[in-house]
Amino acid sequence: MSDRPDEPDDDTGPDADDDQKQPFGTSRHARAQGVTRRSYNPPMDFPAALRTETPLDVLRRVFGYDSFRGFQQEVVEHVAGGGDALVLMPTGGGKSLCYQIPALLRDGVAVVVSPLIALMQDQVDALRAVGVRASFLNSTLDPDTRRLVEAEFVAGEIDLLYLAPEALGSRATLNLLDRGRIALFAIDEAHCVAQWGHDFRPDYLALSMLHERWPGVPRIALTATATSATRAEIATRLDLTDARHFVASFDRPNIQYRIVPKREPRKQLLSLLRDEHPGDAGIVYCLSRASVDKTAEFLVANGIAALPYHAGLDAVTRAAHQRRFLREEGLVMVATIAFGMGIDKPDVRFVAHLDLPKSVEGYYQETGRAGRDGLPSTAWLAYGLQDVVQQRKMIDTSEGDATHRRNLAAHLDAMLALCETVRCRRGQLLEYFGQPATGPCGNCDTCLTPPESWDGTVAAQKLLSTVYRLDRERNQRFGAGHCIDILLGRSNDKIVQHRHDALSTFGIGTDLREAEWRGVVRQLLAEGLLAVEGDYGTLALTEASAEVLGRRRTVMMRREPERPASTGKTAKAARGGATAVxxxxxxxxxxxxxxxxxxxxxxxxxxxxxxxxxxxxxxxxxxxxxxxxxxxxxxxxxxxxxxxxxxxxxxxxxxxx
CATH class of the missing domain: 1.10.150.80 (HRDC domain)
Incomplete structure (x- = not known):
């Protein structure tokens, strides 16, 4: 079994909610699905002047909601009126309605570009359940069904057609779209176009041709995750520079963010599930395939219904596990980042990470899959020194030029800063995406159980001095564990063999426990005051180390609280800004x-x-x-x-x- 991290699989997903029966001819395919044509989307030759329904009418009648949220109505009216839009809205914020309702108000068929073909069926099922005539075209269809869907598209007998971005590279697909009447193009998960983003998909780069080939058709690009720089990249690459931008708050007040020191992560995870989420559905992310398999086996052995998901499993198994997760209640999916994009399951009550995400964008995207229904949910991350060492090593050995590696390092630094902060985590997360924080949120671990900040300058000097002496005096480099053994004065075989008990720093660190020294190493790595080099993760000084050793820089550190955040406050705090429970x-x-x-x-x-x-x-x-x-x-x-x-x-x- 490979132990390398997975990249996202090629699999799709929106959302919806209702169904209605009116006259106006029903197609064979729609009749087979129990879906009938609605009066608010008459045939193409029906006079447009007789259309009387407003976006709010459609929202109420079809989806059963009394009012729009945030700027949903502005987006709907803008796109329904023929305007282009770039929409940033957090997961669970109702992005899909921003193109589904215009699709029902405009003449023709809305074409939705969605990157995950394995989820298209669920998206279409959700729309058909509310009476919307939706279909998809992808490689899972047999030839007869494909021909039927194509005929319905040309005849205007469906409202939304889902396609994978790869399909738009096919001449046959382009010719098909030329034969029909297109109401709008919706580009879901638009962050996939960002070249060095966490979910980059090369096929998205070709989607700028939509405007070139169909200049009069409005386009709406949607994503839950993008900094201002990524947003600009999306607009440029999709030729949406003149589109109106709609940027919602990135805050998900119903999610409680918690980052804990990694000790025995699987046991820590088991405690979380047993104590706080018994019987709940959730997602556990691991860095490698082997870790996914071992964690899923561990949970099952301890009475938790869990399934693995990664690119090393065959397609049939992956599809079966995904179907079970979506259709059954209380299942835990243990997965690499190959799983999750487009998942619309609203009752995911927790997302847990057993390894450090590569970027804040990835972390936000993955944790956002919890609590889509607005009810209290948990984003939990176990984070340790080895995570930092491993991620730094992966960057050093990654493909791409120096600029690319610097970009990866910058993303990791931001993620480390989020892990090590003594401030409100939610506030730091929001500020990363360019949104001012409004004060402590009261629903993250640093707010519920504030950590202490302490002056770690002397401790940093002791550790850096040890690394310096090993390198300069002995021409040797060792990992964090060995350096900590020296500081704690441990005369083990390795120390004695290398005569490191003769170093002047031997035994000068007994004022801190081993776990505290690991925290010192981790935070020095996070701040760039220490580096990891070579295949064995040995420690080395950086240029900034001299500032600390020369007493020109103070190093403040985070001291972890002795007890975890009180879970008794979780539900009450989470409900403060969440959907009314x-x-x-x-x-x-x-x-x-x-x-x-x-x-x-x-x-x-x-x-x-x-x-x-x-x-x-x-x-x-x-x-x-x-x-x-x-x-x-x-x-x-x-x-x-x-x-x-x-x-x-x-x-x-x-x-x-």
């Missing part, structure tokens, strides 16, 4: 569980993920409000006309029990 009364709790059981059975019968039927938040509201009529049920957020017609009587029957 409906607290279940003793009477409503069993009703909610009956509704969940009904949803699970219905989803299994239809072969779709449970969230396609209803989100947890909607079921909670139903259980609490206990509507007694279809009219009352229709007033609950997330219950649109199609779902009301399809499931309303069943829900009322459950409530009547």
């Amino acid at each position: 409906v607290e279940l009364s003793p009477e409503a709790a069993p009703v909610f569980e009956r509704l969940r059981a009904w949803r699970a059975a219905t989803a299994k019968e239809q072969g779709v993920p449970a969230y396609v039927i209803f989100h947890d938040a909607t079921l909670r509201q139903i259980a609490t409000d206990a509507p007694t009529s279809l009219a009352e049920l229709s007033g609950i957020s997330g219950v649109g006309e199609n779902k009301l017609a399809k499931y309303g009587e069943q829900i009322l029957a459950i409530l009547a029990e």
Whole structure:
């Protein structure tokens, strides 16, 4: 089994929520899926002047929501009116509605470029569940189905067509698009175009041709992760320099960010799952395939339902594991970064990292997969000295020129700064993306259990002096463990063999524990005051080391709290800025569980993920409000006309029990 880190797989994903029955001819393909044409998207020859629905009408009737969030309505109106847009909105912020509603308001078919073909079916299922006629074209279709979808596209009998970016490099696909009427182009996960980004996809570079070939068709590019520099790169590479930019807050107030010192990471993870997330769905990220397999086996052996996912597994196994994760409740997916982009599962309650992410962008993107429903969730990272050593070594041996390696190092430095900060983590995260922090968030570990800051200058001098003496006096270099043994005065075989007990720094560091010395090394590496060199991760001084040794620089360090952040504060703090959480009364709790059981059975019968039927938040509201009529049920957020017609009587029957 390979132990190298994975890159993202070639697999896709948006979101949605309802279904409706109106006249206006229904295609064979749509009838087969139980989807009918709606009055608000009449045939192409229907007079545009007779269109009377507004974006808000569509939002209410189709998706079952009473109001837009943030600047969703501005984006929808801008794109529906024919304007180009570049949209940055955090995961779970409702990006998909920004192109789905314009697709229903404009003549023609919206073409959605989505990078993960393995998720297209779930995206289409979610849209069909709300009455939207959606289809996809990719390599999973048989020839007859492909011809049927192509015919429906040309006839304008579908609303949205999903394609992988690779498909737009095919002459056959381009000729097909020329034969139909295109309402708009939506480019999802647009950060994939950033050349040295964390999810770079070469095929995205060719998408600038959309404007050249179809200059009159509006385009909307969407991503959850981009600094101002990445945003500029997206606009340039996709020829969207004249597009209107919409940048939402990067804050995800329902997510609690926690970074803990790595001791025995798998045992630490097990404690997190048992103590705080029993029975919850979640994602665990590991750097290598071997680590994924071992961690999944460890969790299963300890009674946690877990599945592995990485590029070393065959495509059939990967697809099966992904399907199970999306469709079953309470599963934990242990994966490399090959998994996750486009995953729309709303009830992922935690994302855990057992290895240090390469960049803040990657960390934000991955942790953003927790709590898409706005309910309290956890982003947990175990971080240690070996992570820093390993990442530095990977940069030194990476492909690309010196500029590329400097870029990777800058990304890693920002990630290390986030790990080592004594400030509010959320504030530092927001500032990285150019958004001013408004003060302590009250929902990260540094706010819940503030770490101490201490003057580590003398400790730094002791460690750097040891590295200096080994190098200059003995012409030798060793790793962090050996240097710490010298400082602690340990006369082990290696120390005695090399006569390092004769060094002047031998035994001068007994005022700190080994774990504290590891923290000193880690923070010196993070600040560039120490370097890692060679295949064995030996320590070496940097130019900046002289400032500390020469007493021209003070080094303040983070001291980890003796106890972890109090989990008792988690839910209350998380709810402060999250989607309103409906607290279940003793009477409503069993009703909610009956509704969940009904949803699970219905989803299994239809072969779709449970969230396609209803989100947890909607079921909670139903259980609490206990509507007694279809009219009352229709007033609950997330219950649109199609779902009301399809499931309303069943829900009322459950409530009547």
